[in-house]
Amino acid sequence: MGWLHRWWQTEIVHGAKGPLLLALIAFVVTFVTTRTVTRLIRAGRGPFHNVSSGGVHLHHSTPGIVLLVTGAFCAVGADGRLPVNYIGAALVGIGASLVLDEFAMIxxxxxxxxxxxxQLSVYVVTLCAACLGLAIVGISPDAAPWDPAVATSARGRVTLVLGAHLGFVAVTALKGKYPTALLGIFLSPLAWAGAVRLARPRSPWARRFYSSAKIARAAARETKFDERWGPLHLWWADFIGGRPSQPDPSPSSAAAQRP
Structure with a gap:
């Protein structure tokens, strides 16, 4: 377990990732608790019930926004003061979880x-938690035990590599593979693979650079990909968020509610 201790000291303690780790823990615990409570309310079990104010249903994204804004101001004003930035991190984690749990409604x-x-909310929360986790386990250059001479000579090469990597991430995003691009920020091979493979047929990259024949190939690959991985995505959303019990709103009713 010596490697774990070294990682903890290097990345969490000296890398100043304690608040980020606390935000991730608060984020995950809040989401699990929220989904458990809402599923119990839907099933009519336990002492829980919906909260209303003046006949208006109070969604949990409302206190989530308040906590998120409060935590953000605490973090910005902490200026390295440990109690404040840890409190801010916890509030940001809790508030972000409450807001993103209702991302689809927003x-x-x-x-x-x-x-x-x-179920879009489940995918967004999962992606956000994955990015937070990758940011925590990643190597912090400032915390790594670099020799000053080595760090100076390597800075230029690191800058070039990071610039090329961000280029791959941008191409992946332009190809319509947004989750891959986001995760590829932390996992370089994902961005490289997403940048060289076919784009989604309705992506900006395909509309700008693809011929009609290549768009047809991209559409066929998208259909094959969705047929293979779509059931897994649905299972994950049902398992985490609960199986849907209401029909999707019709496009006309959804448009009528937009300002």
Whole structure:
């Protein structure tokens, strides 16, 4: 377990990742707790119930926004003071989890929490937690025990590599592979693979650079990919967020509620 101790001292203690780790823990615990409570409310079990104010249902994204903003201001004003930035990190983790758990409702401007479209929130929360985890386990150059002479000579090469890597990430995003691009920020091979493979047929890259024949190839590959991995995505969303119990809103009713 010596490697774990060294990693903890290098990355968490000297790398100043303690607040980030606390934010991740608060984020995951809040999401699990929130989904457990909402599923119990839907099943009519336990002492939990929906909260209303003046006849208006109070969604948990509302206190989430308050906590997120409060935590952000605490973190910005902490200036290295340990109690404040840890408190801010916890508030950001809790608030972000409450807001992103209802991301689909905010995106659609409609109550789709228990519909198939509402499972978008599960994907967003999963992606956010994965990025936080990768940021924590990644190597911090400032915390690594570099020799000053080695660090100076390596800085230029690192800058070139990072610039090329961000180029791969940008191409991956332009190809419509947004989750891959986001994770590829931390896992370079994902960005490299996403940048060289076919784009999604409706992506900006495909519309700008692909011929009609190549767009057809991209559409066929997208269909094959979705047929292979789509059931796994649905299983994950059902397992984490609960199986949908409401139909998706019709496009006309969704458009009617938009300002």
């Amino acid at each position: 995106f659609h401007l409609q109550d789709v929490y228990w519909s198939q479209e509402g």
